[in-house]
Amino acid sequence: MDDVGRQKLWNDYGKTKSPEIREKIIVEYAPLVKVVAGRLSMYLGYNVEYDDLVGYGVFGLIDAIDKYDPAKAVKFETYASLRIRGAILDQIRKMDWIPRTVRQKQRQIDDAIKKIEAQTGETATDDMVAKELGISGEEYADWQSQMAVTNVISLDEFNENSTDDGTGGRETIADAGPGPEEVLEEKELKQTLADALELLTEKERKVILLYYYEELTLKEISNILEVSESRVSQLHMKGLAKMKTKLGRYMGILKMA
Numbered sequence: 001m002d003d004v005g006r007q008k009l010w011n012d013y014g015k016t017k018s019p020e021i022r023e024k025i026i027v028e029y030a031p032l033v034k035v036v037a038g039r040l041s042m043y044l045g046y047n048v049e050y051d052d053l054v055g056y057g058v059f060g061l062i063d064a065i066d067k068y069d070p071a072k073a074v075k076f077e078t079y080a081s082l083r084i085r086g087a088i089l090d091q092i093r094k095m096d097w098i099p100r101t102v103r104q105k106q107r108q109i110d111d112a113i114k115k116i117e118a119q120t121g122e123t124a125t126d127d128m129v130a131k132e133l134g135i136s137g138e139e140y141a142d143w144q145s146q147m148a149v150t151n152v153i154s155l156d157e158f159n160e161n162s163t164d165d166g167t168g169g170r171e172t173i174a175d176a177g178p179g180p181e182e183v184l185e186e187k188e189l190k191q192t193l194a195d196a197l198e199l200l201t202e203k204e205r206k207v208i209l210l211y212y213y214e215e216l217t218l219k220e221i222s223n224i225l226e227v228s229e230s231r232v233s234q235l236h237m238k239g240l241a242k243m244k245t246k247l248g249r250y251m252g253i254l255k256m257a
Contacts (some may be wrong), residue, residue: 001028006028009021009024009025009028010025010070010076013025014070022065025065026058026061026062026065029061029065029076029077029080030058030061032061032077032080032081032084033054033057033058033060033061033084034054035081036057036081036084036085036088037050037053037054037057037084037088038050038217038218040053040085040088040089041053041218048092053088056087056088056090056091056092057084057085057087057088059087059091060080060083060084060085060086060087060088061080061083061084063083063087064076064079064080064083064084065080067083068080105143108133109129109133109143109144109241112124112129112132112133113129115132116128116129116132123199123242126140126141126238141234141238144234144237144238144241196242196243197209197243199242199243200239200242200243203225203227203235204235204236204238204239204242205239206221206224206225207221207225207232207235207236207239208236208239208240208243210224211236218232218233
């Protein structure tokens with residue numbers, strides 16, 4: 001359905017609140033749930049089944065349809081994506097899929113990285129962190145895979161300073177045009193991001209660029225790099241972990257969906 005058809009659908013629903021039209025809207029935007037679930041699955045790796053993510057996301061889509069106000073200058077796709085994403089992560093929190101041991105491992109990794117960088121003045125490598133933790137490189141890679149759920153929820157909480165419409169007020173800034181402070185911050189962000197990318201290996205950098213800039217899927221990236229999807233997911237999480245310290249408050253730019 002084109003934009004004109006969708007607008008008519010929303011207009012008709014606004015006038016009648018017909019259950020039949022509401023059902024048509026759900027079907028029309030159902031592919032959006034799959035897109036959001038697919039992007040989240042990149043973070044969660046194989047900790048959560050993709051079909052489960054889609055199922056949780058449908059509730060977010062329905063909630064978005066019921067609460068969306070067309071009078072506000074926010075595209076439904078933008079609003080719904082945030083609601084869908086929130087519904088999925090809320091369900092993960094409720095099911096408490098993050099064991100205490102995983103949270104402890106995350107703290108151990110963070111402490112090890114801080115210690116290494118304080119002592120050497122250099123960026124901590126995987127090998128250095130594994131050695132500090134007293135585990136093998138393979139075991140450390142497994143730890144990083146387990147961190148996926150923790151990292152995605154941390155990012156979600158980082159970005160929850162938003163308005164009721166789920167936009168965080170970004171449309172107001174866009175409407176007003178960038179001021180001097182915004183221009184300066186954008187320059188700082190670009191430089192910070194460039195510095196953070198330098199911390200990565202060639203493959204990790206390719207995964208980050210293909211995923212965030214080219215917006216390719218896990219499967220598409222695996223085909224390009226000629227590695228398994230699980231390996232792409234692992235490279236992605238390792239890359240994010242390295243960039244986390246450098247990006248700091250800018251980590252929120254690497255949002256899902």
